[in-house]
Each structure stands twice: as C-alpha cells, then as structure tokens.
Amino acid sequence: MLWGSNARETHPIFFHHVLKAVKRGAKLYVVDPRRTTTADWATGWLPVEVGADISLSNGIARCILEEGLEHKAFIARATTGFEAYRASLERYDLARVCRETCVDESLIRRLAREYARAPRAMICWTLGITEHHNAVDNVLSLINLGLLTGHVGRYGSGLNPLRGQNNVQGGGDSGALPHKLPGFQDVENDALRANFERVWKCKIPPRKGWHLTEMFEAMGRKELTALYVVGENPAQSEADATHALERLAGLECLIVQDIVLTKTAAMADVVFPASASFCEAEGTVTNSERRVQRVRKALQPPGQARDDIQILCDLSLRLGFDLRLPSAKAAWDEMRSLSPMHRGMSYERLDKKGLQWPCPDEQHPGTQFLHARLWADPIEGPTAPFHAVEHSPPVDLVDREFPLRLTTGRRLDSFNTGVQSSAFASPMRRGETIDLCPHDAHSLGVMEGEPVRVISRRGRVVAPVRLDPGLKPGLVFMTFHFPDEVDVNLLTIDATDPRSGTAEFKAAAVRVEKL
C-alpha cells in the first residue's frame, strides 16, 4: 500500500522493486488524491480527498473489524489501547468515511480485506501523509492498521516512510534533531548526555532545542537572532514564503554553508562555500531502509570550497575550541563509540553494500527489519500502543472565494527547490505549471499552456496551465521546483504539526484567474 506517495516519480528505484513484486503477482494499492503514474500501476487506486487520510484509515480499520479480519493474537500479545481504538472507530461508519474521503465503499472494503488477509503486507508513505497540520496523527493512523493486522515486525511487512532526501535519515541518526543525540539518545537523559560530555569534553545544554518551525516562530518573537544554515534553502522551501522571508530578513546574523549560492545564501551575512558531500567529500549517508552507506570523494571541490568537517573545525577554532580536524572516518568512529546502534559499522564493513542499523557489534549482520521483538515469545520490550486519532480537515478551507484545493509535490526529473536538479537539461522539464483537470480548465475557460494567476489567502503567482486528466475536479497541483520563476510557497500555508514541525504543504485553498 503506497499512501500519499508518488514513488514512480519520487522514488523511482524503490518503485523498481515494487514493479518486480507486481510482476510476480503482488497487489499494489495506491492512496492518492491524484491519479499519478504510480496509481496507473495499481490494482486499486483510492482517490482520497486531500487531508482525509485518517478518516480513510479509520474506515479501513472498521471494515477489518466488522469482518473479523484483525489479528487477534497479535493484538492481545503485543499491543495496548486496542479497546479505546475500537471505540473510536464507532464514529467512522462507512457512510461517513465515504463522504469525507470521496472513495467508493467497495474499494475501501476490497483494500481492507486484501490488506488484512495478505500473508505479507506493507504500508509505505511519503509527504502526502506528513506534510499536514496533523502529520503525526496521520502516521499513527497508519501504524494502527499495521498493529491491527499484525503486519509489523516480520519480513515483507511493516510501515515504511520513504525518505525524501539522501541523508534525511542519517541526519536524524546522527543527532540532527532538537531532542536527540546521535543514535536517537534523548538529550534530556542525564546518563546518556554524560557519555557525550565525557568524550566531547564540554557541557551539553540539558534541554531539547527547537525544530525548524519553532525556530521560525522564535525568529518571529526575536528570541532567535542568529541562524547558521547548512545545506538548506529555507528562503524557498518554507511554506508561506512571504512570512519566512520576513523572518530571515529580520535576523541579526545569518550564516549559510552551501555548495551553491542559494536564495538563502544570497541573504546571508556570511557564506561558507562547501564541498558537495556526495562526491567531493568522504562520509556516510543513511537511506530509507536504514542502510548506512559510504559516500566518497571523486572530485576536487571548486575554488575556495571546503569540506564540511573542515569548515566546522575552522569555525570552532575561531570560536576558541580546537576540534583537531578529524578525518571523516575518525568522526564516524567517534560516533560509533557513542551510538550503540552504529557500533558494529566500521568503514571496512560499510565498504560495498553498507549495513542496516541497528548493528551493535562488528559481528552483527545488521537489521533487515525492525520490531521483530513484538513477535518474540515472550514479547521483548514494551508493547506497541494503538492511538485513537480523529479526522481533522486541512486548515486552509476551501470556500467560494478560494474554491480549489491546491496540493504540491515533486516531478520525476526535478528535486525540491531545484538547486541541484535545475543544472541538468532534462528533456522532460516544462518549468512550473498549474495542473488542472480538463473539466476545471474548461469551466475557467483556459487552455493548455495559457498563463493564469493562482491566488491563495497568502499570496499570488502566475503560471501556465497544464492539463492533467489524473486530477479530479476541484483539485489542482503545483511543484516547488522552480521558485525563482514561480514561488509556489507564496501560496502554501504554514499551519504546522506541533509535534513534527512540518507545514501543511499538501493543502492550500486557491482560486485560478484567467489573465
């Protein structure tokens, strides 16, 4: 089950593996408001209304329970909170679910049956789940499905977020989170923190920090006045760009370390030109399957660009602390010494194929899938909790003034704000467009290629029309790949999930005007 994921275009090589399975007879269900190229390959496509994911997953759960297809033994042995969850589903009769999700009841039932009955079933999701104001609830609702059917902790099953960037997983693994030290060790745990303080020979602030959205809020309150940005382009990647730019502009000090002069870097007080980590430096990255793999230096960085480690060390020295410029390998080995889940991953062992964490010692083969402990007899560690979660529609409501639901996403040949991908001449690339279904284009009296104005409660842009019969009436689509030409994030809303800090890029209300 691919939920809120257009993997055919955004994770093409992962999708090769899906296609292999489909060829061997696996059933593919795709939950997506758009009929994407991914949905074209599906046994069943559930055209869910934007933001109605919880209603749909609760509806699926309810079908499973109605037909007695839940994994009773697993629920009993490995989970908690089932009764409360079951009670919460009482409110999700199929009539309501179909109304909220705009998905046929027969399709919901078919998916429920096939998912519950499959010997192995997997749910993968991407930003369609997480770029919402209730992202965490969305994820919890999918986890509920996995627990309900016992499709967790076993080979070929599970719940898998497909990572959008080559090292978003590795960043988290190594502590680039406001509340975690490397290896997901809680910064507020005194004993764990002490381990790091001993090795780092310094005091670590004992409280968790801010995540990205909280930082921007703090900038708004002028509590955060200096920002050091490494390899990120928030001037173009943040929702409600007008708002974000104001806050960046209001900083007392902005330092940007990047491989190119991004729009954020152009605003900076100081720019540190960096080497491209994937080919001008040594190190590791971690992919969606928790596989830590080596990146290697193949090129000399241009001009004055320096390795990230060197920049940090040089800066540290100026600030009065000598990090002694460790090699990438030495830095990695230090992390291994502090992070138990990385401990067995020497550079030598990572060389060809990498290893999947946790890998606690040098004899450990790595871990292909997580949560097998839930099937151990007796169960190891804590039980897995169900979470009763409620449908909550997108914050930016569609009304008469803004009648269209804008959702955003990526295309195959481009990537995020285009910093990397705009440099190669893709024959498929057509620049930013506003994708409309033929029916809406007809009602608006606009044609393919015709520039139109797109207006939200926060901003307006002009983009040409692209017709996409895979959209349903009322749904329009844009990317954010060409912010220099069309800054789509002027339209998006910064309503944010308080726990994950992710904004609701997937749901804005807009209107389209003929020029």
Add this chain to the structure above:
Amino acid sequence: MSAQPGDIELQVDGRTVRVTSGATLLDACRAAAIDTPTFCWAENLTPVNVCRICVVELAGARTLVPACSRKAEAGMQVLTDSARVRTSRKLVLELLGSSVDMSLASDFAPLCKRYGAQPERFGPRDTPSDHRDASHAGHHELGNADKAASMAQSVKIDNDLFVRDYSRCMLCYKCVEACGSDAQHTFAIGVAGRGFDARISTELDTPLSDSACVFCGNCVGACPTGALMFKSEHDLRAAGEWDESKQSVTDTICPYCGVGCTLTLRVQANRIVRVTSPSDNSVTAGHLCVKGRFGTAFVADRAPDSGTGQPPT
C-alpha cells in the same frame, strides 16, 4: 546467478563441475573457470540468448546450445572449445564485425584474436544509410553485393543527455529489457522491423523527447557496444579528448532521494563524464533514475574552470 557447489554434476570439457539447481551452463563454465564470452547476457537482465557467442556443444543435441540460458542438467557433457564451437563463435564475431561498429565493445578485438575471426572476409562494411527506419518487413534491396550490408547510419542526437549511435548497435536487446519489464517498465523502445532491418526504435521513430522515455539512462547503462552513450562522453570522443587513462572511477551515493542508490562516477579532468551503478547492488540492481544518472551536473556547474584538472588521489 552465481554458480555454487551444489546438487547437479556435469562434465565441462572433461572436467566434473557441480552447480546448484537452476544454474545455467554459463554458470557451470564459470565454476570451471572456463572463460566464456557473452554480449547479450547481463546478470541483472533476463537472458535473451540472441548473440550466440556463448554457444557450447552439448552431447546429444543436434545444434549448439546457448550457455547463458540453457539450464544445467545432471550428466550433461559439454564442450566449450570444440571445432564446432570455435567455428560458430568465429562466425558470430565476423557477422557482427562485418555489420556493426564493435570498436567500443571492450571484449571484441581480443575475442576476434582468440577465435581467428576476420570480419573483412565478408567484404568491406557498406556505407551509412538512413533507410532503416523506413524499412517494411519482407522487402529489401540487395545492394552492391561486393559490400557487406551494415548498420552504419547517422547518430541520433535528440536530447542533451544521451545519444543513440545505432551504427554500433548489435541488437542485444539489453536496452529494451532495461527500459521494459526487467527494470524500468517504461517501454519507450522496442525492437521494430524484421530480419536485418530490425532496429531499436521508439514508436514511429519518434524523438526520445516526444516518446515515453523518462531518460533514466538504464539503456545506456546496459549497452555493451557504446551505441547508447552519455552526450558528454560522445562530445569528448568527438573532440578526441576522451582518455580512459586519465579517468578515475569512484562509488558513492546519489545526492537526491532517500533510496540510496550507489553511483559509480567516472571522472576525467575533474568532471563527471559517465554515471553507472553496479549491477550486483541490492538497492539498484544496476539501474538508476534520470536524477542519479544525469543529475550530477550541478557540481560541475559551480566551477566554470572545472577545478584543478587533477583526478583525486
């Protein structure tokens, strides 16, 4: 599939070889350390057994059999260097060499030497012609019989990422398989036409940019003869600047999405000139998408002077 000691015992060139069930004769030959040439076989693609360079003599079989796809059976008696095998391999090399520009197929010249193949025995290769895409099945003209009909034709350059030089195409089907059901499932190309006029083609020979092609370049990665080539490589070769002795090859990880595809970067003069992926990689099986294959240009674009020109040590 790599051959491992197993449950099937057979004789290859008089030597006893054991392979596991499902292994091919090619696996058996490799298990016996017998160098068996292949062109159309690849470990990440389904064998199509069309090039016939791997044929071996199997006792009891009327014809030679393709080692790449024939499954090993207990008690088989296989000869890999008999006179019949040598003749067929020689002729396959000559037929290819007389019709296709095989100069960039790395194994070709050594194999011609090994089997005494002289493609010129069939006459000089005919001059380029661009009629192939208009051919109609079942019709041909016998040109000058003193020239050997050939694949020679103009290079197709219809995009900035890769070129198609079908003068070099030996019709091994690898690109079609990589584009189709063995990996990419895009089906932008097929084998069109029939017989000697068969050719790799989009529908109606439409330019790639108007076809279903998504420019993953998996066809390029699979091509054994250089018929499909990075435009950057094509341009360097055209300028006489391609120099493999000054190139380095480094494995790293793709800078885009979170799948973590291994990229093998070939670098000359501090520029990435070709990107592939190892075919035995568990993530990619040798296949990439357009971003991984062609999307690394941004590193070079930061440096108009392309750095120091020295390959890294």
Add this chain to the structure above:
Amino acid sequence: MDLRPIPVDPSDEERRAVDSVLGAPPADRAQPAPETARVLRTQLLPTLLALQNRVGWVSPGGLGYACSRLGLPPAEGYAVASFYALISLGERERSFAHVCDDIACQVAGAPALCAQLERELGPAFQPSHRAEPGQARPPSKAHWGHSPCLGLCEQAPAALVTSARTDGPRAQAFGSASCASIWRALAGDEIQPRPVHLDSSGPRRLLARAGRIDPTSIDAYLAQGGFAALRRAFEIGAEGVQREITASKLVGRGGAAFPTGRKWEAVARAAAEPHFVVCNADESEPGTFKDRVLLEADPFAVLEAMVVAGFATKAGRGYLYLRGEYPRAAAHLELALVKARERGYLGRNILDRGFDFDIELRRGAGAYICGEETALFASIEGYRGEPRTKPPFPVESGLFGKPTAVNNVETLVAALDIVRDGAAAYAAVGTAGSPGTKLFCVSGNIARPGVYEVPFGTKLRALLGLAGGIPGGRKLQAILLGGAAGSFVGANQLDLELSFEGARQASATLGSGVVFVLDDSVELAPLLQRIAAFFRDESCGQCVPCRVGTVRQEELLGRLTRGISLGSFEQEGNLFAELSQAMRDASICGLGQTASSAIESALKLFQPFSRKTP
C-alpha cells in the same frame, strides 16, 4: 501502467475498426488496469489487422488508439506492427495486389508478369527511403508489390489482392495470375478460382472428402462419416486416444516429424493448467499448399481433429493460426466454426459428454517465421513473432506459458483416421518406419501439379509418374524436396523412397511435402538467389547467425552470380561452408538452421555458378 499515448487522434473509421475487435470503449475512457492489459495483449494482432483490412494501413492515429484501448505502450505496438509484411505503416492504395515471385512462381513466369505489371500498373511497392521521425511513412501510390510464396504453387503464378473496406475487408487469392486478372481483382471483380488437382495412389484418407463434398456444409461432412472420430474418442477416452496415436507412430507433418502421440501424452500429463491445442495452419514454406487444400476443402475435419486433440490433451481451448494469405480457407473455417458450434460439436458439453472446448481462429499477417511453433505462440500472445529458445518445449511451456499441443493441419487430419479406425488399420499402408499416407505438393515443371496422397514408401519416380511427368519433352534437372528449407536432389535420385527413413538415407528431408520439379530449362542461380532473399526477408532478426548470416549468404550468391567474388571461387566456397555451418549450429530456430540447406545441396550437386574469379 503509465503510458504516453501517441498524440494523434484516430479517424472515425479507425476508431470503428479497432472497436470492431475490442468492443465499444468504456464510458469513462479509462485506460485498462495493468492486469487487464496483460490479458488484452493477445488482441493486438487482430486489432492491427482490423485497421489494415478496413482502413488500408496502420496510421499513427490508428496505432495510438489501438494501443490506448489495449493499455499497451506505443513502442511495443509499433514493434509488433512493423514485424509483419501484410501491415503497412505508410498510407497505401486501398486495393493492393501481392504478386508472388517466389520459387514456383518464378519458374512459372512471375518475372515476366512483374515486368508487365511495372509497365501497366506502375512500379512495385518499395519502402520509402525517407521517414520523418515521429511521422507516418510517406504514402505509396503503388498498386502492387512483390510477395513471398502464396501457397498457390500448383497454379503459379499467383496473386493475393486485398481491398480495405470499412464494412469488412475483401481479399482474394488466385492462381494463373495475369496482368488482366490482377487488374480486374483490383477493380473489385471476383476471380473464379481454379479447382486444385487432387490425386492419390492407394487409399484416399487425408483427401477422402476434399474436392468431393461441399466444404461449407456440415451435413455433407456428417454424411461422409464426419465427427465419427470424435464419438470414438469419447468412447475410448483421452488415454485411449493417446494410446492409438502413439501406437500409430504418427509424426508431425509440418517438417519436424516429432511423434504426435508423445506430444499429446506429455500435454495431457502436464500439471500446469490450462492446456491448449494449437493448429499450426501458418503454411508458408515456399512450394507448400497441402494444408491450404485441407483447410479450404475439408474445414470440418480440421476442427473435429482439434476437438479430438483437445479431448486427448485435456485442453479447453484451441487456437487455429491461419496464415494471412489464405482468405478462402479463412472464410470456410469461419463458417465451419459457426456451424460446428450450432450443432454442439464445439462449445460447452460437446455431444453431452461433459467436455467443453472451443476454437479461436487467428490470422497471421505475413511472417513465415510464425510457422515456427514458439514464434506462433508469441504472435498469438501479441508479441513479435520471435521464436524462443527450447527447452522448455511447448508441451511444458507453450501458448501463454502453458502446456500446449501444437500440430500441423495434415497431422491433425491424419489423427482423425487413426482415432476412428485404430492404429493397426492406419498402418495397413506405408512403411514400418513411416506408416500411413502423406500429402505431397507437386509443382514446377510437371504435367499435373497438385496435391497427391501416396503411401509412405512410394518412390519419387512413381509420384512424378502419377503427376504426369515432365511436360514438353524436357529432361529432369533437379527436384527441391521439402521446400526452401529442404534440399535438392538430382535426376539420378528418383529411386528415393518417400518416407522419413528413405529421405534420411538420401540426406534429404520430406519437410512439409514439397516436391518442386525443375526441368533442364531452368536456371538454378536466380532460383537460389530467390531462396536466399526469402530467408533474409523472413528472418525475425533476433539472433546474429540468422539475422546477419542470411544477408551474407545472399550477398555471397550475388557475388557468385555477378562474378565479382571477394576471393577465389574456392575461397567463397569455404566461406559459404563455414557460414552455413554456423547458421545451422548456432541459430535459435529452424529458420536459421535450415536457411542454407537447399543452397548448400544445390552447390554440392550442380554447378549453378560459373567458376569466374575477379
């Protein structure tokens, strides 16, 4: 799957042509789901043929619409369309004459006929030298084109005239073709066919009904003992049928001579389901026309035999793959299928015996290679007619990857007699190694060309005598046995015994039963060139030895003919010897393996080329 359609709209006529095969499009115009598309693919060739036959060519819009309806990538549709000679990807005259210039017609005056056509109808069809990328081929104004053997060798020269019509196509194939008759056919006149000459020595089994009963009447067939074999099959059961067929030593009559009983037993035993029966009626071997005669003159027998084969092999479905160049056989078979269904000989619960079996007629589209059994499967499945490597054999993995009994038309009809009368009765004639009778297609320089049924073991001399010998006081020069993939024998080999073992002894093959007689007036060199050209045209192009080897073979003969050899005559001879050995040894299928056999035998027996050196 995610498709990128051809961005050209079909005409209404093209839409109707495609819908005539696939039905009306779904209301939501949705593309078929991948699972559905996999099943639909088998309709690709029928859909392309519907466009060809009703519109006259397969245009970009027509191809695009067909692919969209089938959920098929356009590149794959194009790959298949461009494989077949009868499908035109450029606009062509709606009425078009395919004029045979193959071996039998060449001897019977085709070159002169073609020269006359050039003068009176204009130049023959030539593929354009120019195609704009992404565009349709330039239109052709030609009214006629050269064709390989049309299977009308007994009345050579022959022509096939096709007229594309929206309301259903017309096609007529006729012999004794002249410029006038071709002109009339192009104008829409019906050309009366000449009856084929049929004769036998000994019992007339295979030809028991052909030419004697109305082939469109099921009652006439029943009156001649029709469907008695099927009733008998039900009595003795599937195993009984297998037993009789095995005991009869019946072997395939298509050329490969594989024991039919073993084939049927293997399919019946195969665990995978479902099983299929395929009748290989893609008779295309130059000089062969016996199956055409059976299909046209005794269609119910072919259908009955397929039902019997289905019963014996536990199959529920049969496909009859008929070559595209046989319009009369197609018409008779279509009629016979309707009538057999009406009377309960096909369909559910046949003769109340609880056995379900039906037959689908499939038409080829101009590809000799589709007579190779695995290529035939690929063609039915909607792929290019490329043979696949064996093993696995069809009895294990055949049509749609399932156990399949594929049999030639004559083999199936022979099986009827065996089932009805028993193996012992069948062996009353013939030799110990080759029991029964065999059809021979006698053509060329012979008094009474036609189809002859003789017991195995008959001497070649006797067969020629039966056919009236060589006319005009000429002397026998050579006989091509077994077709273009067979071999020549000389005038001194008339004592050759026509049996599988007799042919083997003479290093010849009976092949598909071709006995193509050449008197001493015939020049062999152009005939050999035509054979070489035939294999070059008909190679599927998959494997190197055949794709390039057939070209090099033709070039080599061209050099010898024109006296411009690259080395000495002996060097060319050695080159040919190595080439033919590699093609025989290393080609994937029988086409490449036999593409040089006739030429090789001619070079051995005769001196068709003068020993000029440059």
